[in-house]
Amino acid sequence: MVKVLVLGAGVVGVSAAYYLNRAGHEVVVVDRRDGAGLETSFANAGHLCRATARPWASEAVPRMLIKEFGKVDAPYLLRLRADPAMWAWALAFLRRCTRARHRETAANLIRLAVYSIDSLATLRETEELAYDQAGLGILHLHRDDEAFERAAAEAEVGNGEGAFAPAVLDRAGCIRVEPALAQAGDQFAGGLHFGSEETGDAHLFTTALAQAAAARGVVFRYGVTVRALHDAGDAVTGAETDRGPITADAVVLSMGSYSAGVLRPLGLKLPIYPVKGYSATIPTTGYNGAPRLGIHDEARKIGISRLGDRLRAAGTAELAGYDNDLGEARARAILDQAMAIFPNAGDAAQAELWCGLRPMTPDNAPLLGHTRFRNLYLDTGHGSLGWTLACGSGRVIADIVSGRAPDIDLDGLTLDRFG
Ligand SMILES: Cc1cc2nc3c(=O)[nH]c(=O)nc-3n(C[C@H](O)[C@H](O)[C@H](O)COP(=O)(O)OP(=O)(O)OC[C@H]3O[C@@H](n4cnc5c(N)ncnc54)[C@H](O)[C@@H]3O)c2cc1C
Secondary structure, X not given: OOEEEEEOOOHHHHHHHHHHHHOOOEEEEEEOOOOOOOOOXXXXXXXXXXXXXXXXXXXXXXXXXXXXXXOOOOOEEXXXXXXXXXXXXXXXXXXXXXXXXXXXXXXXXXXXXXXXHHHHHHHHHHOOOOOOOEOOOEEEEEOOHHHHHHHHHHHHHOOOOHHHOOEXXXXXXXXXXXXXXXXXXXXXXXXXXXXXXXXXXXXXXXXXXXXXXXXXOOEEEEOOOEEEEEEXXXXXXXXXXXXXXXXXXXXXXXXXXXXXXXXXXXXXXXXXXXXXXXXXXXXXXXOXXXXXXXXXXXXXXXXXXXXXXXXXXXXXXXXXXXXXXXXXXXXXXXXXXXXXXXXXXXXXXXXXXXXXXXXXXXXXXOEEEEOOOOXXXXXXXXXXXXXXXXXXXXXXXXXXXXXXXXXXXXXXXXXXXXX
């Protein structure tokens, strides 16, 4: 048993803390906020994806960037600014927009995602975790015939999904599995229903798991800001915080978009850049037009989840540095697009708007495991898939810290791939 300090209480850090405790370690978690899951894990799209755990970088993205440039509701937006880190990240991302790189990264992501969601299912049997979970699948909708036919043909080939292959549905078929789509008129050509995908509220999950972990002995220190890590030779000895030093035998870094900054003084470079996204959460009580399935609008890149008596719509990717101001026009565009599909879903006037910074690596895969400091471990950089990948990543880290080989191959999921 060693004393492990987990930096960050988002969905990723809390999951790691839980599994480290279950592996027999003494665990302390610190976070600058007053509770768990209050930053990027707070109001995401709620999708838990196995087969659809894909990297963003694909052949189609450069074309889409040019076509949508400058539009307020563009799925991708780059704010022109003199930020060398942003341009370096954007170039690294663009270099990965090939079919071969996309497939390679997708295979690595799907491997971790399947492990992660299986781990979540086991976790639900062990702990009481209420997080507005639903297991009805996610319907990926295509707006034009050509895109739909291409997606249907790819699904036919199988594309590595095996048991998680989707049902290909024309417009009537989509309405059959999700009757609320009847209100969408002819906006969609068809869709792919991935029946084994799940949805749920990441923030509720994170707070429930933090409670379960605390009951098992994990110590959470909220309102504590990490300023630096202490190193001595080839090891770290703990963290310097605004409440004084905290020593530990091992440190797990899970500070989301802020992970790179704390390692820079140690000479470690993490290729993580914040990619801003927005969400709108609409109360559905008294309305009968909200979907029950998870929905992904492929053209607009918007994810929609029914979370109990709320409907969450989230999306867009904005490269704008560490700017966490709510750009209301961008958030409202998501709300309007969700209401255009489901006009009777809920009370749009009462919608809660939110934004968060995805901790993105250029290939969309996380950074897990060892660093060149023998007791400093990474569990960060989960980008657009942190909710999906949190449990699996936590188990991987608990195994590595315990000196055991993880259950899955970590090819393409460690810092080594960036040289
Ligand atoms: C619009 C949007 C939609 C998304 N949809 C999905 C989805 O459908 N499915 C999915 O799987 N993923 C989704 N994601 C991605 C997912 O939300 C993130 O990958 C995940 O929340 C990252 O979790 P994290 O724990 O790494 O980071 P965070 O939740 O940001 O946690 C990091 C923690 O570190 C703390 N911290 C930072 N700096 C310090 C410091 N100096 N001292 C102390 N504490 C510090 C923060 O307070 C924070 O609590 C979405 C993201 C966005 C923005």
